[in-house]
Amino acid sequence: GNSVTQMEGPVTLSEEAFLTINCTYTATGYPSLFWYVQYPGEGLQLLLKATKADDKGSNKGFEATYRKETTSFHLEKGSVQVSDSAVYFCALSEGGGSNYKLTFGKGTLLTVNP
């Protein structure tokens, strides 16, 4: 079946540091890939998405590129802020009639210190 593996946290960075959270996936077919973020006490929010190979999703300074050859979708940000502290989830959707069934990674807790 489909699966998503992301780097285990927690990740602790200083403000303005560079962030990378690794994500790799296993899937049949051509899934869409997502990063969701969960701030403390809140539900998940879509951060960015990519629907086909070589697509780059971007939002709020975060970027991730859909790499089919390495089955990866790593999340990056050039300069993190304290407000970026949250749990980040990589996910894929199987597409077609299963567009709404997302398979999530375990999540990576990011803490940014001032």
Added chain:
Amino acid sequence: KAGVTQTPRYLIKTRGQQVTLSCSPISGHRSVSWYQQTPGQGLQFLFEYFSETQRNKGNFPGRFSGRQFSNSRSEMNVSTLELGDSALYLCASSLGGGAHAGELFFGEGSRLTVL
């Protein structure tokens, strides 16, 4: 525009009881899906409804069930509760497929504790 609303936010039950959780999706969203979030297993898909029909189901026992009403509101029910059912239950609604495929809007969740 109001977000996804889940009720109750917190509840405590004892083993063997049953529980019903409610979810009101964003206006205009016809798809509602449910996820269970636990520290050990992470986020796991329960089921998804569209226009009152269950379209997808995850690998959970039959004690977990759900339904969707004509106004798109959804409920999920867990019968004969077990300690392992303690979790945050998240509801998500979606606008639809095409360019928005996989874009879910989550509620804040219902935290269930089973004693």
